[in-house]
Amino acid sequence: MNEILNYLKxxxxxxxxxxxxxxxxxxxFGAVCEFEGRLYITTNNQKKVFNQMQKNPKIEISAMNKGTWIRxxxxAVWDDRREARAAMMEDNEASLSRLYSVDDGIFAVLYLKNATATIFSFTSEPKVVTF
Known part of the structure; x- marks a missing residue:
């Protein structure tokens, strides 16, 4: 999981x-962190994306980095604990502190469950990581 966390960062x-x-x-999206051995993302609980993940928690993330890309x-499982929000804020303070505070009532964090990440490139076989 740490390899995937670092890739997204x-x-x-x-x-x-x-x-x-x-x-x-x-x-x-841009904020991601590790907390209690899980990969977390964040959003505003008033946004459509949050409601969409509550109705259907199956998501996909994609990104590209240095000639490789990830799927x-x-x-996505909502974690309403203050400790989880605080960990996300601490790890992403520069980008999140202007949008949220830990106890503002709109800052939501979600961890990724039953995750499969595949890193692709044109020069090697895909690498699969599950967590």
């Missing part, structure tokens, strides 16, 4: 896909 921006009914929805399939 190096990318800076990654793209998260959800569904709304039968329509795919994709948007850029990460997982289920």
């Amino acid at each position: 190096e990318c800076g921006t990654f793209y998260l896909a959800t569904t709304e009914g039968d329509q795919p929805r994709v948007r850029p 990460l399939e997982a289920e």
